[in-house]
Amino acid sequence: MKLSYLKKIRIVVSLIFFISVTALFLDFGNWLSPRFTNYFTYLQFIPSLIKFIRITGIAAAGFIFIVFLALLFGRIYCSSICPLGTLQDIFSFIHRKIVKKKYFKHRKASSRIHYAFLILAVIFLLSGSLFAVNLLDPYSNFGRITVQLFKPLLLVLNNLLAFTLDKLNIYSIYPVEIKGINFIGLTLPFLFLVIVFWMSFSSGRLFCNTVCPVGALLGLLSRFSLYELKIDKEKCISCNLCERACKSECIDKKGKYLDFSRCVSCYNCIAVCPTNGVGYFYGLKKNELSGGDNVDLKKRNFILSCMGLMLLPVTSIFAQIKIAPKNPSKLPIVKKNPVTPPGSISIEHFTANCTACNLCISACPVQVLQPSFLDYGILGIMQPKMDYQTSFCNFECIICSQVCPSGAILPIEPGKKKITQLGKVTFVKENCIVYTEKTDCGACSEHCPTKAVSMVPYHEGNEIIASLRMPQVQNEYCIGCGACEYACPVKPYKAIYVEGNPVHQIAKKKEEKKIKEKINYKEDFPF
Amino acid sequence: MDRREFIKRSSLAALAAGSFGSIASILPNSFQEQTNYDLVAVKGGEPDVMFDKAISSLGGIKKFVKKGQTVTVKPNIGWDVVPEKAACTNPKLVSRIIKLCFEAGAKDVYVFDHTCDSWTRCYSSSGIEKASKDAGAKIVSGASEGYYQNVSIKKGKNLKSAKVHELVLNADVFINVPVLKEHGSSRLTAGMKNLMGAVWDRGYWHGNNLHQCIADFATYRKPDLTVVDAYNVMMKNGPRGRSKDDLILMKSLIVSTDIVAADTAAAKLFGVNPDEIEYINYAAELNVGTKDLSKLKIKRIIM
Numbered sequence: 127m128k129l130s131y132l133k134k135i136r137i138v139v140s141l142i143f144f145i146s147v148t149a150l151f152l153d154f155g156n157w158l159s160p161r162f163t164n165y166f167t168y169l170q171f172i173p174s175l176i177k178f179i180r181i182t183g184i185a186a187a188g189f190i191f192i193v194f195l196a197l198l199f200g201r202i203y204c205s206s207i208c209p210l211g212t213l214q215d216i217f218s219f220i221h222r223k224i225v226k227k228k229y230f231k232h233r234k235a236s237s238r239i240h241y242a243f244l245i246l247a248v249i250f251l252l253s254g255s256l257f258a259v260n261l262l263d264p265y266s267n268f269g270r271i272t273v274q275l276f277k278p279l280l281l282v283l284n285n286l287l288a289f290t291l292d293k294l295n296i297y298s299i300y301p302v303e304i305k306g307i308n309f310i311g312l313t314l315p316f317l318f319l320v321i322v323f324w325m326s327f328s329s330g331r332l333f334c335n336t337v338c339p340v341g342a343l344l345g346l347l348s349r350f351s352l353y354e355l356k357i358d359k360e361k362c363i364s365c366n367l368c369e370r371a372c373k374s375e376c377i378d379k380k381g382k383y384l385d386f387s388r389c390v391s392c393y394n395c396i397a398v399c400p401t402n403g404v405g406y407f408y409g410l411k412k413n414e415l416s417g418g419d420n421v422d423l424k425k426r427n428f429i430l431s432c433m434g435l436m437l438l439p440v441t442s443i444f445a446q447i448k449i450a451p452k453n454p455s456k457l458p459i460v461k462k463n464p465v466t467p468p469g470s471i472s473i474e475h476f477t478a479n480c481t482a483c484n485l486c487i488s489a490c491p492v493q494v495l496q497p498s499f500l501d502y503g504i505l506g507i508m509q510p511k512m513d514y515q516t517s518f519c520n521f522e523c524i525i526c527s528q529v530c531p532s533g534a535i536l537p538i539e540p541g542k543k544k545i546t547q548l549g550k551v552t553f554v555k556e557n558c559i560v561y562t563e564k565t566d567c568g569a570c571s572e573h574c575p576t577k578a579v580s581m582v583p584y585h586e587g588n589e590i591i592a593s594l595r596m597p598q599v600q601n602e603y604c605i606g607c608g609a610c611e612y613a614c615p616v617k618p619y620k621a622i623y624v625e626g627n628p629v630h631q632i633a634k635k636k637e638e639k640k641i642k643e644k645i646n647y648k649e650d651f652p653f
Numbered sequence: 654m655d656r657r658e659f660i661k662r663s664s665l666a667a668l669a670a671g672s673f674g675s676i677a678s679i680l681p682n683s684f685q686e687q688t689n690y691d692l693v694a695v696k697g698g699e700p701d702v703m704f705d706k707a708i709s710s711l712g713g714i715k716k717f718v719k720k721g722q723t724v725t726v727k728p729n730i731g732w733d734v735v736p737e738k739a740a741c742t743n744p745k746l747v748s749r750i751i752k753l754c755f756e757a758g759a760k761d762v763y764v765f766d767h768t769c770d771s772w773t774r775c776y777s778s779s780g781i782e783k784a785s786k787d788a789g790a791k792i793v794s795g796a797s798e799g800y801y802q803n804v805s806i807k808k809g810k811n812l813k814s815a816k817v818h819e820l821v822l823n824a825d826v827f828i829n830v831p832v833l834k835e836h837g838s839s840r841l842t843a844g845m846k847n848l849m850g851a852v853w854d855r856g857y858w859h860g861n862n863l864h865q866c867i868a869d870f871a872t873y874r875k876p877d878l879t880v881v882d883a884y885n886v887m888m889k890n891g892p893r894g895r896s897k898d899d900l901i902l903m904k905s906l907i908v909s910t911d912i913v914a915a916d917t918a919a920a921k922l923f924g925v926n927p928d929e930i931e932y933i934n935y936a937a938e939l940n941v942g943t944k945d946l947s948k949l950k951i952k953r954i955i956m
Binding site for chain 2: 155
């Protein structure tokens with residue numbers, strides 16, 4: 127059977143996914159529609175799985191398709207869909223371009239370490255935390271690397287270009303302010319990138335077969351694949367070409383053995399084999415070709431992991447243990463709760479479902495979403511929060527809820543969003559310019575979309591200063607968008623800020639009478 | 654001046670105006686159209702039609718825009734709000750102004766504002782992006798500090814320097830096109846308040862006596878023309894507004910070369926006493942323009 131075209135298909139598909147997903151994370155002008163975004167995030171394993179636990183249904187069934195594919199043909203996800211996988215391929219491709227005689231070599235399976243990572247991820251999931259999953263998920267890591275490291279670089283280039291064109295009075299390419307760069311946001315993705323780069327530069331898909339929990343899981347499943355890649359012993363001439371070409375370093379030429387659980391279905395072996403000796407075989411008869419590694423250990427690990435997997439859908443119950451909502455204080459001075467984006471329901475729902483892939487951070491047109499550090503506790507590191515020092519939530523916008531692939535931010539209608547209270551406004555009179563300087567300001571009220579902050583005549587004791595107006599807050603109308611906090615010009619402590627609601631609430635709509643003044647258009651002007 | 658003197662003077666002025674009218678009527682046609690007005694107010698039409706009337710009363714657009722010049726049009730595009738809610742300048746008006754500039758031979762017409770909400774969303778939702786592009790103008794971002802250059806404001810009391818958008822600094826002709834609205838902090842927004850969208854650091858203004866800063870900045874570069882859009886006027890909950898219930902359809906337009914006069918007339922049209930708007934008083938003190946409308950030649954057009 128001639129199957130060499132499989133490699134070409136794999137390359138084309140993987141590049142389509144890689145380029146599209148990268149574009150999603152780099153898209154600083156919101157040119158790509160949420161629908162386009164969803165096409166390419168639908169099949170991302172971890173976000174889809176997390177979403178499925180919450181909203182079981184076809185909208186979140188992407189990971190089932192991946193599982194199905196693995197049971198048919200092996201780890202197609204790893205070869206073609208996972209953006210981090212393709213990034214590693216690019217690294218090792220570069221290495222082989224620089225060093226001509228760089229070949230892959232068979233490596234013994236590090237199954238124990240690999241399954242340990244998988245079990246770790248599952249244990250954390252069961253305890254209601256996405257901490258380990260988030261640190262290890264290849265898709266989310268790819269997102270963080272792209273958004274935190276490469277997007278700022280792209281913006282710098284864009285801005286250089288924009289300011290060069292500006293000299294020629296061309297304004298069609300516009301500069302974009304780079305907001306919210308912070309140390310922790312840069313460090314973690316950078317470290318991860320260095321590790322992945324080092325592993326892939328020297329040993330191809332080593333990461334996928336020693337660290338990645340998705341790789342471990344799909345590897346387990348591919349032991350039961352209907353069709354497996356195998357080496358036909360009769361055709362093999364022991365030329366060693368397949369071993370040298372194998373990114374997973376899972377082909378042992380001596381034993382003419384291909385470890386399909388580590389194979390990422392790149393089909394390099396098929397393409398290089400001069401005798402067409404590698405191909406898909408019906409794989410249910412597992413006898414003569416298996417062997418090599420410690421079979422018993424594999425079996426044990428497999429059973430353990432399977433048990434963990436079966437418990438996955440139950441995690442939503444356990445999830446509630448995580449970060450219990452604190453009682454909102456009446457007179458807070460220090461912020462007690464972070465603010466989560468509209469559609470995320472509660473801190474608890476959000477932290478239990480967000481894989482910190484940073485797609486919402488990238489999609490947010492006002493950059494109010496920023497990676498957190500310890501706001502959700504150490505276990506919620508890198509999960510986004512609403513950062514009102516950097517920006518404020520646009521009243522009309524619901525993009526984050528449209529792109530979120532894991533269901534941490536659930537779709538929300540614009541009408542519902544406009545009354546969803548993410549937090550409540552608190553006014554600190556002692557910091558306010560009107561009080562300290564006795565001059566008008568009103569930046570907070572100006573920005574308030576619901577008029578939860580309005581301007582009223584200034585009182586000092588019983589005395590009313592007619593010419594001055596002071597902010598007045600009415601919490602019941604506040605949606606916690608942070609516009610007031612962002613606009614407040616006082617430094618370093620704002621005179622008005624939003625205290626996050628641990629559970630989002632519904633704000634009241636301010637009812638006001640329609641102005642019923644009739645204008646006589648024939649009447650003369652009042653001047 | 655006491656009341657008696659006021660009546661005497663104004664009746665004299667009226668008499669003078671009346672006699673001029675009667676003289677004008679016997680002069681040849683070309684002399685009839687008087688065009689040296691300081692301010693034109695129009696009522697009862699669509700925004701674009703009202704602007705046509707106003708500008709021809711002021712002597713036509715060619716008086717302001719010469720062939721080959723670049724024009725910067727600065728509407729209020731502050732909010733991500735649809736035109737029906739009138740938080741931003743009427744796109745029909747912006748479009749008409751741009752078209753006339755090109756008819757006068759303008760080389761380029763630029764449109765920008767330093768918005769409060771995300772600029773791309775504001776430009777798009779307000780309808781001003783489409784209107785401007787369709788009319789042939791270029792829209793420019795106001796959301797990047799790199800476009801702003803630091804200038805010193807010599808006559809400023811509180812605002813001694815500001816970072817100003819290069820389109821304001823470089824343009825041959827600067828047309829200010831505010832929308833008239835109630836305003837939570839400055840009471841009223843029209844001509845001078847709209848210029849706040851031409852600078853980078855608005856927070857400084859809020860923190861250093863907003864009214865004084867508004868007046869101070871008006872001393873820096875007076876717009877060649879201020880066109881106050883009072884077609885649909887937000888009477889409360891400004892400047893962002895909450896719904897159409899906040900609006901009154903006034904169908905009016907005020908055009909003037911004097912930004913203080915335009916704001917004074919706008920205040921009266923809005924129904925507040927201009928004396929209560931501090932930045933108008935400050936600006937008059939700084940001789941930016943005149944707030945005494947009785948000293949001005951005003952053309953009033955009821956359509």
